Amino acid sequence: MAAASVYKGAGFDFSNEVRNNFLSERGIPLPKATSTGTTIVGCLFKDGIILGADTRATEGPIVADKNCEKIHYITDNIRCCGAGTAADTEFTTALISSNMELHALSTGRKPRVVTAMTMLKQMLFRYQGHIGAALVLGGVDATGPQLFTIHPHGSTDKLPYVTMGSGSLAAMAVFEAKWRPNMERAEALDLVCAAISAGIFNDLGSGSNVDACVITASHTEMLRNFVRPNERVQKERSYQFRRGTTAIKKEEIRSLVVEEDITHITGRGATEGEAMDTS
Amino acid sequence: MDSLRIVPARETKAATTQDTSNSFGLHDTLQYGPRSLAAEVTTNSKIRDRLENWEATQDNLKLQMHRQVFGLHMPMRLMMERKLASYNPHMPVLPQSNVHLDILMGRDELLDTADFMMPASEMTQPLDIHADMEKKLRM
Numbered sequence: 001m002a003a004a005s006v007y008k009g010a011g012f013d014f015s016n017e018v019r020n021n022f023l024s025e026r027g028i029p030l031p032k033a034t035s036t037g038t039t040i041v042g043c044l045f046k047d048g049i050i051l052g053a054d055t056r057a058t059e060g061p062i063v064a065d066k067n068c069e070k071i072h073y074i075t076d077n078i079r080c081c082g083a084g085t086a087a088d089t090e091f092t093t094a095l096i097s098s099n100m101e102l103h104a105l106s107t108g109r110k111p112r113v114v115t116a117m118t119m120l121k122q123m124l125f126r127y128q129g130h131i132g133a134a135l136v137l138g139g140v141d142a143t144g145p146q147l148f149t150i151h152p153h154g155s156t157d158k159l160p161y162v163t164m165g166s167g168s169l170a171a172m173a174v175f176e177a178k179w180r181p182n183m184e185r186a187e188a189l190d191l192v193c194a195a196i197s198a199g200i201f202n203d204l205g206s207g208s209n210v211d212a213c214v215i216t217a218s219h220t221e222m223l224r225n226f227v228r229p230n231e232r233v234q235k236e237r238s239y240q241f242r243r244g245t246t247a248i249k250k251e252e253i254r255s256l257v258v259e260e261d262i263t264h265i266t267g268r269g270a271t272e273g274e275a276m277d278t279s
Numbered sequence: 280m281d282s283l284r285i286v287p288a289r290e291t292k293a294a295t296t297q298d299t300s301n302s303f304g305l306h307d308t309l310q311y312g313p314r315s316l317a318a319e320v321t322t323n324s325k326i327r328d329r330l331e332n333w334e335a336t337q338d339n340l341k342l343q344m345h346r347q348v349f350g351l352h353m354p355m356r357l358m359m360e361r362k363l364a365s366y367n368p369h370m371p372v373l374p375q376s377n378v379h380l381d382i383l384m385g386r387d388e389l390l391d392t393a394d395f396m397m398p399a400s401e402m403t404q405p406l407d408i409h410a411d412m413e414k415k416l417r418m
Contacts, residue, residue: 006365007384008334009393102390106388
């Protein structure tokens with residue numbers, strides 16, 4: 001007697017798998033997902049963590065979103081930047097944010113960054129890299145400021161300054177030249193903006209504006225569009241036509257109000273005014 | 280099964296018609312289309328096997344450790360409680376939830392993709408009710 005399974009199951013439907021394998025063998029490619037092709041950075045300073053990200057989302061060679069938000073909310077004191085497939089990073093961080101909230105309510109304590117890191121790495125390892133999410137996770141909790149990077153296959157690093165995404169080399173060059181321990185807030189913010197700007201100007205997959213997020217023990221400050229090095233200039237000429245540029249040749253007015261005259265037709269005298277019996 | 284595996288083992292697939300069998304035990308052509316030997320014997324789906332066996336493998340690891348540390352009674356009691364909690368006399372009506380079983384399995388305060396990404400329940404066929412009931416009563 002086979003009992004019903006107590007396990008919940010994979011949650012994904014694999015019934016199209018045979019068809020997909022057949023199609024890919026025939027040479028028909030899978031559709032391309034929107035990627036973020038990003039520059040994301042995180043760095044440790046005297047009072048906490050600063051996270052930075054650019055704001056461009058690409059779909060192959062086309063810019064899909066000129067001002068997308070890559071710094072996702074996990075809890076009040078923990079944030080996560082996401083590179084890779086845009087949908088994967090958003091849904092993964094949203095799922096972990098919900099699980100962190102439930103966990104914090106259950107334990108009754110402030111959530112810790114290592115908890116979020118463990119949840120993320122275990123989930124990404126389970127999917128064997130098919131979830132294309134490369135994350136920079138940072139926050140300040142009861143044990144101090146922590147900064148982690150999580151790769152799509154589930155490996156993690158704990159470092160004082162990290163960069164991920166297609167512009168990571170450009171940003172890491174800036175960090176390697178100028179980072180030092182125990183920087184002040186203003187200096188660290190300048191460094192993060194310089195690193196992201198290096199990614200924006202030298203990498204095709206990154207662009208538009210710089211977002212930053214400063215996390216300290218007391219509060220978190222989200223600086224959306226902190227630097228805008230790529231603002232569009234106003235057009236020199238106005239392309240509006242003045243009224244009367246085109247001459248009017250014919251004018252016709254049609255009234256849309258319908259007027260009705262209702263004439264009641266009565267019966268042959270004896271049945272005058274008797275209504276129809278519809279019972 | 281004395282293994283302490285964390286990750287599901289890669290199994291070579293044996294040809295089987297269990298996935299697509301109808302109430303007679305044969306391949307159900309009406310629901311699943313004609314039989315294809317290639318689809319049954321070969322498999323390219325490492326990720327599918329891994330995902331489907333993940334919870335079972337992790338669970339087996341924990342029960343095996345319980346057995347080695349506390350003795351056979353420990354996993355036996357845990358599985359007995361689970362079996363009692365999963366008894367369901369109702370028809371397999373579409374929305375089903377078992378909080379007691381969730382608590383015993385340790386997932387009462389966890390969300391997974393299956394919890395928020397299932398498509399709307401209007402998409403399932405109404406005929407499934409009879410098939411599910413048949414499968415259930417013949418068990």
